[in-house]
Structures are given as structure tokens and as C-alpha cells.
Amino acid sequence: MVDRRINAACGKESQSIHRLARSCWEKDEENFKSKYTVLAKLVKISTEKCQKDHWELLSLEIEHVAKRHDTATAYAIIRRLCGTSISSRDIAIKDKNGTMINNSKDQLKRWEEYFHETFNVNIVVNPSLLQQVAAMRIDQQQQNRHDKVPPIKEVITVIDQMKNGKASGIDDVPAELLKAGGLPLALGVSAFRF
Incomplete structure (x- = not known):
């Protein structure tokens, strides 16, 4: 993406530096100094303009993908611009004694040990207390409402409202596939019983 004008100006600038170095005791030293100064300014201005154009192009690209609701691409561009982040493996951790690992x-x-201690807590439960807890019952009217098959219009509305590009659920069926299935798939989903 480097502008050809910048390359040409840099080439002229380097030639001026070489001529200036060779002509330190020559009479046209001032001439080469002035040429070098002009070319250095030209390179600086061209580089700044090129950088500004580059950032403008990237911002327009991010706006374009955001308007298409393609957040994955927008965030990928932003991550690329921000550079690499610190990996979780680069973070220093300590063992139980406070020594760095x-x-x-x-x-x-150590992470395995930490999560095992955090989430696998041994609890002693008195079985007689569990038997005293009453099982919850729902009345027949509510049970019938839960067992009722949802209307196909409601199923289609819910499928249409699902967002693209998200991780699929435990059934490993992405939203894009459900949307592409149309009415036949919506009928199958509404008839599915758990």
C-alpha cells in the first residue's frame, strides 16, 4: 500500500544525503542541504497523508461491516489493528507457597489443582434432611400448558430472531442452518418433543 511517490521521494532523499556526504568540502553543500530539506519535508508530508488515508480506509471498512451486522469481521479488524495481546500462558502464577511457577x-x-479445589467441594449431606424436602408439584392446568406444542408462527418468529455467527447450542445446530431450513425445518422443530 506504500505510495509510489513516497518511494520515489525516499530514493531522491537518500541520493541527496549521499551527495551531501560527498560534498562536505565542496562549494554546493548548501544546494544539497536545501534539496535534502525539501525532500525530507515531502517524504514526511506524503507519509502522513498515506497513514491518514490508510486509517480512513480501515475506519470505513469497519463501519461497512458494522452496518451489515457482521460483528465478527469488525472485531477481527480491530484485533488486527491492536496487535497481539498477552497470552494467558504468559501470565506468571504462584503455587500454594507463593513461589513463582x-x-x-x-x-x-496448578490451574487444575486450583479449579479442583474451587469447584469440587466435599459436602456432607444428611439423608434425613433430603427426605424432609417436599417435591414440588404443578397443577394439571400448568402441566397442560407446558406440554402444548408451540404454534408454528411462534417457532418461525423465534428462528428468525436468532443471531447469525453465534456459537451453536448443545445440539450443535447453528442459527444459520435453522434459518436456511425454512418452513419444513420449523415444522420439524415445533413437533420435536424433549
């Missing part, structure tokens, strides 16, 4: 295998073991 440098080895990645030891860090993974």
Missing part, C-alpha cells in the same frame, strides 16, 4: 506444565497442574 515458570514451567508451563507446572502452571497447568
Whole structure:
């Protein structure tokens, strides 16, 4: 994307520097200095203009994909502009004694140990207390409402409202596939019983 004018000006600028260096004791030193100054300004102005045009183009591209509701592409462009971020593997962690862990295998073991301690808590439950908890019952009217098949219009509306580009659920069916299936797929989804 580098402007050809910048390349040409840089070439002329470097030639002026070489001539200036060779002519340190020559009479046209001032001439080469003035040419160099003019060319250096030209290179600076051209570079700044090129940078401004580049950022303007990128911002227009981000606006364009945002208007198309393509957030994944917009964020990909922004991440590319921001550069690489710090990897979670680069973060220093300490063991239980407060000593820094440098080895990645030891860090993974420490994370495993940490999450095991955090989420796998041993709880002693008295079985007689569990038997005292009454099971919740719902009345027949509410049970019938839950068992009722949703209207096809409601199923189609819900499918249309699903956002594209999102992770699929536990059924591994993306929203794009449901939308592409149209009415036949909506009928199948509405008839599906859990």
C-alpha cells in the first residue's frame, strides 16, 4: 500500500544525503542541504497523508461491516489493528507457597489443582434432611400448558430472531442452518418433543 511517490521521494532523499556526504568540502553543500530539506519535508508530508488515508480506509471498512451486522469481521479488524495481546500462558502464577511457577506444565497442574479445589467441594449431606424436602408439584392446568406444542408462527418468529455467527447450542445446530431450513425445518422443530 506504500505510495509510489513516497518511494520515489525516499530514493531522491537518500541520493541527496549521499551527495551531501560527498560534498562536505565542496562549494554546493548548501544546494544539497536545501534539496535534502525539501525532500525530507515531502517524504514526511506524503507519509502522513498515506497513514491518514490508510486509517480512513480501515475506519470505513469497519463501519461497512458494522452496518451489515457482521460483528465478527469488525472485531477481527480491530484485533488486527491492536496487535497481539498477552497470552494467558504468559501470565506468571504462584503455587500454594507463593513461589513463582515458570514451567508451563507446572502452571497447568496448578490451574487444575486450583479449579479442583474451587469447584469440587466435599459436602456432607444428611439423608434425613433430603427426605424432609417436599417435591414440588404443578397443577394439571400448568402441566397442560407446558406440554402444548408451540404454534408454528411462534417457532418461525423465534428462528428468525436468532443471531447469525453465534456459537451453536448443545445440539450443535447453528442459527444459520435453522434459518436456511425454512418452513419444513420449523415444522420439524415445533413437533420435536424433549
